[in-house]
Structures are given as structure tokens and as C-alpha cells.
Amino acid sequence: MNKPIQKMAVRITVVAVVILAWELVPRMAQLSPVVLPPFSSAVEVLWERALDGSLWQGLLASLSLLVRGVGLGILIAIVMTAGCFIIPGGREVLQTLVGLFNPLPAIAILPLALLWFGFSDRSMILVIVFSVVWAMSLNAYAGFSTIRPVLVDVGRNLGLRGPRLIASIYFPAALPHLLSGLRIGWAFAWRTAVAAELVYGAAGGKGGIGWQIYLDRSEFNTGGVFAGLLTIVLVGLLVEYGILNTIESRTVKRWGMVS
Amino acid sequence: MSPRHERLLDAPPAAVATGSGQAALAVRNASIAYGPKSPVIVDNVSFDVNQGEAFILIGRSGCGKSTLLRSLAGFQELRSGEILLDGKKTTAPGPDRMMVFQNFDQLLPWRTALQNVEFAVKKSGSKGAASPRQRALDALEMVHLSAAADKFPSQLSGGMQQRVAIARALAVRPRIVLMDEPFGALDAMTRASLQAELLRLQKEMNMTLVFVTHSIEEAVYLGGRIGLMTPRGTFEGIYTNAFQGQLDSPECAEFAGELRTKLEMSAA
Amino acid sequence: MIALVAACGSTSEGTTGADGETNTVRVVTNFGTIYYGLLLGLDLLAEERPDLKIEHVQLSAGGDSLTALASNQADVVSVGVSPVLIAREKGVPVRFGGSLVTANVALVAMDGKYRSLADFQPGDQIATPGPYAVGSIALLGAAMRELGDWKKVQGMFRMMPHPDAVAALTQGEVQAHMATPPFLQQGLAKGAREVIGGNDLLGAPVPLGAFAFNESFHKANPKVYAALVDAIKRGTAMINDDPQAAAARIAGLDAVKTTKDKVLVELTEQGIKFNTEFAGYTETADTMLQMGLIKKKPALSDVSLPNVTGS
Numbered sequence: 090m091n092k093p094i095q096k097m098a099v100r101i102t103v104v105a106v107v108i109l110a111w112e113l114v115p116r117m118a119q120l121s122p123v124v125l126p127p128f129s130s131a132v133e134v135l136w137e138r139a140l141d142g143s144l145w146q147g148l149l150a151s152l153s154l155l156v157r158g159v160g161l162g163i164l165i166a167i168v169m170t171a172g173c174f175i176i177p178g179g180r181e182v183l184q185t186l187v188g189l190f191n192p193l194p195a196i197a198i199l200p201l202a203l204l205w206f207g208f209s210d211r212s213m214i215l216v217i218v219f220s221v222v223w224a225m226s227l228n229a230y231a232g233f234s235t236i237r238p239v240l241v242d243v244g245r246n247l248g249l250r251g252p253r254l255i256a257s258i259y260f261p262a263a264l265p266h267l268l269s270g271l272r273i274g275w276a277f278a279w280r281t282a283v284a285a286e287l288v289y290g291a292a293g294g295k296g297g298i299g300w301q302i303y304l305d306r307s308e309f310n311t312g313g314v315f316a317g318l319l320t321i322v323l324v325g326l327l328v329e330y331g332i333l334n335t336i337e338s339r340t341v342k343r344w345g346m347v348s
Numbered sequence: 349m350s351p352r353h354e355r356l357l358d359a360p361p362a363a364v365a366t367g368s369g370q371a372a373l374a375v376r377n378a379s380i381a382y383g384p385k386s387p388v389i390v391d392n393v394s395f396d397v398n399q400g401e402a403f404i405l406i407g408r409s410g411c412g413k414s415t416l417l418r419s420l421a422g423f424q425e426l427r428s429g430e431i432l433l434d435g436k437k438t439t440a441p442g443p444d445r446m447m448v449f450q451n452f453d454q455l456l457p458w459r460t461a462l463q464n465v466e467f468a469v470k471k472s473g474s475k476g477a478a479s480p481r482q483r484a485l486d487a488l489e490m491v492h493l494s495a496a497a498d499k500f501p502s503q504l505s506g507g508m509q510q511r512v513a514i515a516r517a518l519a520v521r522p523r524i525v526l527m528d529e530p531f532g533a534l535d536a537m538t539r540a541s542l543q544a545e546l547l548r549l550q551k552e553m554n555m556t557l558v559f560v561t562h563s564i565e566e567a568v569y570l571g572g573r574i575g576l577m578t579p580r581g582t583f584e585g586i587y588t589n590a591f592q593g594q595l596d597s598p599e600c601a602e603f604a605g606e607l608r609t610k611l612e613m614s615a616a
Numbered sequence: 617m618i619a620l621v622a623a624c625g626s627t628s629e630g631t632t633g634a635d636g637e638t639n640t641v642r643v644v645t646n647f648g649t650i651y652y653g654l655l656l657g658l659d660l661l662a663e664e665r666p667d668l669k670i671e672h673v674q675l676s677a678g679g680d681s682l683t684a685l686a687s688n689q690a691d692v693v694s695v696g697v698s699p700v701l702i703a704r705e706k707g708v709p710v711r712f713g714g715s716l717v718t719a720n721v722a723l724v725a726m727d728g729k730y731r732s733l734a735d736f737q738p739g740d741q742i743a744t745p746g747p748y749a750v751g752s753i754a755l756l757g758a759a760m761r762e763l764g765d766w767k768k769v770q771g772m773f774r775m776m777p778h779p780d781a782v783a784a785l786t787q788g789e790v791q792a793h794m795a796t797p798p799f800l801q802q803g804l805a806k807g808a809r810e811v812i813g814g815n816d817l818l819g820a821p822v823p824l825g826a827f828a829f830n831e832s833f834h835k836a837n838p839k840v841y842a843a844l845v846d847a848i849k850r851g852t853a854m855i856n857d858d859p860q861a862a863a864a865r866i867a868g869l870d871a872v873k874t875t876k877d878k879v880l881v882e883l884t885e886q887g888i889k890f891n892t893e894f895a896g897y898t899e900t901a902d903t904m905l906q907m908g909l910i911k912k913k914p915a916l917s918d919v920s921l922p923n924v925t926g927s
Contacts, residue, residue, distance in 0.1 A: 345502020
């Protein structure tokens, strides 16, 4: 038996055991469905919502915020980090900023965002950007710092300087770090986007996954709460394995930059 | 010369461009130190490199030969003195002096062999009749790597990577090629074949080359003239080499022996 | 939720007294004037029955007290009528022990351009403590009647506790507040105007607060249950009969800690009617049925323990 198959088998077994326990424990212990509904009733709710469209509406609302926020966050992080590498003394500025803001949970600035932008998409996007930007900057900084000096020399040899050097040498050279930054950053952002709705309700009247969970909880529809949690997990797996791993295997892995 | 060499070298020959008697590269009283208060690494050296000449810088580790080469490339500032390229003072790096480094990892890992060369042609702004892609293909053919054009550096052996780096340097059509022990990390067989190829290209293209090495055999095989550096960052002497391209003749071995003795004496 | 976890940690399973009934009562309430009758009753009972240990936890958000009851972390909870009806349909074993207050509630806004529900546009925000809080139901019921679509108004909801809502309203962070006393009075004092309120909302006074028991607690501890209900009734009666004495006593409670004068104002001048008899139950249940929040409309007696009165 080779290693990847073994790993896969272990993973599938773990998932199966978790699902089985989730299905059987509430039934055998005769728990109220308000406390812990079995797996099948969560799936049932998920299925109903997939059919009546409400799942997709909520998902679309959450993901559209997420994509906009993460996109903007990546852009800001890269421009900021690159700028700090070009400007003398900029690295200290960047390190200080990251040191100050990285430990702050993004959700904690939501009250401020609400004060500035009201309960709108902009507030949510600000919070998502905040959750992405520091993890991304930290990794972009690591990527830019650990670049092989000879590659910079190659670029300078060709007469590249400043932004052109950053764009054609630093940026691709830092891609493995940028991707791991994206991995961390998007996960922060996804949790933040859901949590923001969970705590404060719907943004701008278009409720996402978090808002649906909030309503389900208020309605004592615990099956619905679990359906929401399942959705969050599934989106996480999809992005992690469907998108990020694909990008990685088509770029840095193919290039032999990471094994 | 074959047509493809003409394409690569369609810049006018230096003798025409600059007038006879002027060196392609002239180093005047150059001193180098890493900081204002640090000791000098290279101490007041002067030499010329002529058009079409292979000039070797040889010395022990730490003699400043690589530092001097980095200054020629514009990566390292001079403390004093100047470097003239066709009579014009140079300070910053530029594609008129293309460098080939010792590290295999000098290729951009995210580009194929062909893309690495093509990238250099494009970014250097070097103009020519052929497209950058065609010039890159030609350069790869010259180093016998056409078959590996679409491979990524991680899929290439060390020797192949160095060939791509040489192709990249040549494709840009620099005024001078600078090489910093490019074969130093290769196994003996590969090194020998690359040395032969480099010598062939240097002759065919009338390439002006400054080549840093610590191997006397390599210096004697490749060099037209050999600048022997002391551990104090000065020249022990600059010697004309009559045995370029020769292998193992007794006279050649004798010359190499003389150089070795001078190298050892200078270190004493 | 954090407060709830803390509550779980601090409460313990009841131990049994001499008569076979528990000698520990776990009470979970929220903050605010509407629970004063309950608090006062508990205080009276604690004095009369030193053998009875009353563990009281206060939570800031409305739905959480029922969650505590559903997970068997609480025996007696303060509730709103609407969450109980939703929870009961979902199988939570909760029944009313009595009402606490009825009051006039109102939707208030700072900007004079909001004169009716029709003036609200998508993007406007209405502060409320919960999507299915009693005031929210009253408002959504009115939206259903006036606009034909209550989901549009629910999409404008922003969840926050009432004290925060008053600040958010006056700072322009939200456009309106579904306010209950005393926060309604606070908002009005700061220049807010009533958009819709009183009988225009529900057609009756709103049953703003009630208390409820876990069914199994009632079954296992009929005497303690009766003592609790009796004490809460007496506490409520004391507020109505002798507000001075009630205020003095309430002001000294750990859960309140304020001055007698302030409590007196809250008890007498803010439109809150303290009464253990229900009012507005039927109208609330009707509205919820029409909105589709419950499938069947139970009679008050279906969702209450014996001897609960009102309509």
C-alpha cells in the first residue's frame, strides 16, 4: 500500500466515523433535535435549501463579499509590501504595521467599520480586507526577503529597477509565500465574513450564510444551524482543495519551487 | 559565421563603432571596499579588455576577483577609480554587460528555458531584426539545448542550466560577457565540454569576455590574457596566453606550472 | 454566547431536599426594567426560603435564555411570547408560568422623513434585539399588513441590545429603532419620533416579557414551582401596590445596583404595566401564524402551565 492511498484511507475513515457518530449518538441518546439533530437532518435541510434556492442565495451573498474583500486585500498587501521594499526604510514601517495589526482579530474592527460605513457591504468588505491584508503582507514580506539574491542580480543586470523589478522578479519569486499567505488569509476572511453576520445580522438586507445561521438559531432550527456549518466546511474544502491546490500544482509545484 | 550568429551579433563590431586602439573595457585605478571604513578588497587596479578578447581573472578565494567582476557588471560601487565601456563611464548594471553566475539557480524557476532567454531579450530592450522568441531559439540552438526549450529549470541538470544562462547572456547581444566561475560547481566531464563550447562560441562570435576562475587549467584553456590577482586585491601580473584552446601539450603544462608558482608566491 | 458558556459553568445540577424536590433553582434572565417583578419575587422567596438556593444568571441577548433552557442549563427563564411559540413547535419543552409586563412599544426614527413603514428603503437599518423578539414580531406583523411583505423589513434588521440601539439611533448609525420602554422614552427624549407604535402595531398592548419553566422541572418540583410563581406574583403586586418600597428593594439587588429614585422612575413613568396576567398573546400568535412563523396557533393554555391567565 503506498503512502497517498494510506493517507486518503485514514482521512475517509475519520470523516466516516465523525458522520456516523453524529448520526447515531443523537438517536441513541434520544437527544432533542433542538440540542443535537442527527447528521441526516442537517443534510436534509441542506438539500431542501439547495432545491428551493435559498442556499445559493446565501452562498452567493457571502462569497461575493468574500471575493471582493479578499481580492482587494491581496492587492493592498502586495502593493504595500512592494512599496515598502522600494522605499528606503519601508521595511521597518511594514514590520511595525504588521506587528501592530496582525494580532487584532478582524471581527474586532467591525464596530468601527459600522461606525464609519454603516451596516453596508463596505463595512463587511473593510473587515474582510483587514483579515486578509496582514497575513498576506507577512507572507509577501517573507517571500520578498527570502528571494535568492542571484535572481535580483539577474533582473538588475537586464536593467530592471523599482516596480518593474518587483513585478517581474520579486513577485513571481515570492509566489510560494504569496500562496501560503492566501491560504491563511482567505481562511481568516471566510471565518470573519461568517462571524460578522452571526454577531450583527445581515449586511445591507442580503443575508449570507452567517445570517441564515443566526435566523436558524433564533427559530430553534438546529438542523438549519448545522446545515449552515456544513456549508461553511464544504466551501472551505472546495477553496482549499479545489482552487488553492490547483493553483499551486499548476504554478509553484510545476516549476519545482515547492515540492 | 553562420547566419544565426550574424543574427545574434548584428550590432556593429566594436572596432568600427569606437575607433581603433580603444579598449572595449577599461578599468582605471579601481579600488573597492564594502563600506567607507572597511578595508579595500580590490586595491587600485587598472587594465584593459580588448574587443574579441577572453580576459581571465584568476586568484585564490578572497582575492577580490569576483568583487571586481561585480563592479564591472555595475552591482558593486567603486570606492575610487572608474570603469569605461567603449570609453564611456559606467556605474549602474545594464544589459550591455551580461553576467553569467556560478549558481545554477540563476534561471527564473517560473519560466522555461526558452522563456528565460526570451524574457532577457525583451526586458533588455535589445533591438534586432528577428523576434525575441526567434533570437531565444537561436541562442538555445547555439548551446545545443533546442530540445530542452520547453523544460523548466528544475527539470534541467546543472550543466544544462548553465548553458541556458550562457544562451541568455548571448541572446541579449551584450557588449561584454562577464562570467563568474560558471563551471565551478559542475562535474569534470560536463565542465570540460562546456569549456570547449564556450571557447568555440567566443571565437565564432568574436565575443569580448571577462571570466573569473580559480582553476589554472581553465584559465589557460580559455584565456587570451590572464590577470593574476594577489590576496591583497592587486594584480601580480597580466600574462598573454599562447596556449588558448590547447590541452595537455608539454609547453602548455609548463606555462600553467609557471602561473601556479607565481600564484603561490604572491600569496606568501 | 460567552455569557451562556459562563452560565453553564456556574450552574450545577440541583440536589434534592427533604420533600423530594430540588433545593436549587437555576434562573436565567436578561437585563432591564421588564424583569423587575421577577427579580423582586426571587428576592422575596430567597428571604423566606433560606433552604432554597437560587442561582441567577443574566444574559444580554434575548434568544439565549431559551437556549439555556433547551440544553437543560436553566429551570426558569425570562422570555418573550414569540420565541416560546417558535421553540415549542421545534420541541423545546417550555411552558409559560405567567406574564411579567405589557407595554407600548414603537418604531422610532430621528429623521422626520420616515413617517410610515413605506418610507423605509433597502439599505435603511432598524435596530432590534432579535429577529423574532416580541417587538420585532409586532413590527413585522404591521409590515405584512401595510406593505404586504415583511421579509423586506426583516432584511433591514440589525441586531443589537436596546441600550446600544439608542446610541446607534442618535448617532445616525441606524435609521430607526424598534424600541421598548425605557429605551423608547430615552430615544424620544433625544429627539426621535414615533413612526408606528401602540395599538397600530399589534392591535393590543405588546406582551413584552414573561417567564417560563422547563416542563420537567414543573413536573418534578410542583411545590417549588408553586412557590416561585407565587413569589413572582407577589413581587409584581408589590410594584403596583407600593412602588416606593419595591423601588427601594429592587435598587439594592445585585442584579440591578442603582438608586431607588431611578428605579422608581422606571417602575412608574415609562409606560410599563407590571402584570402576571397575559395581554396581547392572542394577537401575537395570530400575527405569527399569518407570517408563517408557526404552523398552528396554540391557545394560551396549550403553551402554559396550569393557572396562567390572560389573553
